[in-house]
Amino acid sequence: MLRNERSDWSSYSTAGTRVLAVSADDERSLLLRASLHLIEVEVDETPSIDQGCQLLDHTSPGLVVLDAAVPGSAAARERLARKAARCGAPVLALATATDPVACADLTLFPDINPHDILGAVSSLAANLYQQEPQAVQVCPEEQLLLQTHDLHRLVEAQQAERLEFQHRSAQQTARGLLDVLALRDIETFEHSLRVASYARTLSVAVAPELLTDPSTELGFLLHDIGKLGIPDRILLHPGPLTAQHLKRMQEHAVLGAQVASSLLPPDTAGAAVIHHHHEHWDGTGYPDGLKGLEIPLCARIFAVADALDALTSDRPYRRANTWEHALITISNDAGSHFDPTVVAALLQERHAFRALTALP
Numbered sequence: 001m002l003r004n005e006r007s008d009w010s011s012y013s014t015a016g017t018r019v020l021a022v023s024a025d026d027e028r029s030l031l032l033r034a035s036l037h038l039i040e041v042e043v044d045e046t047p048s049i050d051q052g053c054q055l056l057d058h059t060s061p062g063l064v065v066l067d068a069a070v071p072g073s074a075a076a077r078e079r080l081a082r083k084a085a086r087c088g089a090p091v092l093a094l095a096t097a098t099d100p101v102a103c104a105d106l107t108l109f110p111d112i113n114p115h116d117i118l119g120a121v122s123s124l125a126a127n128l129y130q131q132e133p134q135a136v137q138v139c140p141e142e143q144l145l146l147q148t149h150d151l152h153r154l155v156e157a158q159q160a161e162r163l164e165f166q167h168r169s170a171q172q173t174a175r176g177l178l179d180v181l182a183l184r185d186i187e188t189f190e191h192s193l194r195v196a197s198y199a200r201t202l203s204v205a206v207a208p209e210l211l212t213d214p215s216t217e218l219g220f221l222l223h224d225i226g227k228l229g230i231p232d233r234i235l236l237h238p239g240p241l242t243a244q245h246l247k248r249m250q251e252h253a254v255l256g257a258q259v260a261s262s263l264l265p266p267d268t269a270g271a272a273v274i275h276h277h278h279e280h281w282d283g284t285g286y287p288d289g290l291k292g293l294e295i296p297l298c299a300r301i302f303a304v305a306d307a308l309d310a311l312t313s314d315r316p317y318r319r320a321n322t323w324e325h326a327l328i329t330i331s332n333d334a335g336s337h338f339d340p341t342v343v344a345a346l347l348q349e350r351h352a353f354r355a356l357t358a359l360p
Contacts, residue, residue: 018043021043024071048070052066053076180228191224196220199306206297210301213268219272224256257275277303295339300338303337307337311330
């Protein structure tokens with residue numbers, strides 16, 4: 001067997017790397033092959049260890065990936081490992097938790113996860129160009145070049161990189177949606193920016209851990225994005241709405257969750273903000289009539305921030321309330337419209353909120 005010391009491979013590209021994949025199970029083989037193609041490696045695939053050994057007599061892959069579910073004796077696996085060693089290729093063994101193999105050097109997976117494969121293959125392939133391999137002793141039952149703690153570190157780094165990329169992409173798309181909203185209704189656009197600032201400040205006071213999820217602040221910004229689906233005659237109406245038009249306007253919460261679903265999956269805090277920011281503590285809100293703690297905390301926080309901005313902003317049919325009057329109104333609605341705990345946090349942090357606005 002061969003083992004390579006680890007380096008920093010974050011900037012390495014796997015494009016063009018050749019990998020020998022030994023996998024017999026059709027479903028696992030398909031997932032393994034698809035995962036390798038995602039990182040632009042060239043794949044030679046074989047369903048048996050013996051055929052893998054034959055291929056290694058004529059090819060020199062950069063990496064051998066062995067599905068531990070492939071039938072074969074310990075001697076056959078040892079032979080594969082030695083042939084791989086002669087051409088300078090490390091061996092990555094992927095096993096399921098049900099495999100009858102127990103060995104300190106074997107990393108067990110509950111299932112083949114394409115993200116794990118991407119991280120491990122990327123890093124192993126990069127390492128081939130960073131360090132000279134050296135021989136080490138192997139476990140008698142199985143061989144695994146990549147030790148458990150190394151693999152976990154590599155996978156975590158790859159996952160962090162993917163999440164950062166997804167977050168940047170989501171932010172860019174969110175900005176595009178907000179630009180469209182600004183062209184449609186500048187008042188709603190400006191409200192979205194203000195209330196996102198209020199909600200962020202209130203979250204710090206109530207549950208700062210919510211802000212560790214990037215989707216939360218995207219939800220704050222995009223909470224009214226569903227208004228893109230509301231007709232102009234309703235959205236831009238200069239006065240109070242009729243009951244029929246009000247019902248149509250209330251559809252923006254569900255529409256918004258649908259519009260943002262590609263950015264914010266339903267189980268994220270951001271999606272909860274968009275879908276539930278008009279729910280009331282007493283269950284009289286919409287769209288689902290949730291009550292009390294049934295309402296996600298991020299949506300309860302946002303509801304108070306949303307009301308604060310609505311009360312302190314001019315409308316075509318009324319002037320803005322003063323800051324103190326807005327706080328009194330929200331305080332009176334604690335326990336009916338709003339979570340009393342969130343309202344208490346707003347009152348306690350009133351000076352921090354006051355600094356965000358020029359209102360009297």
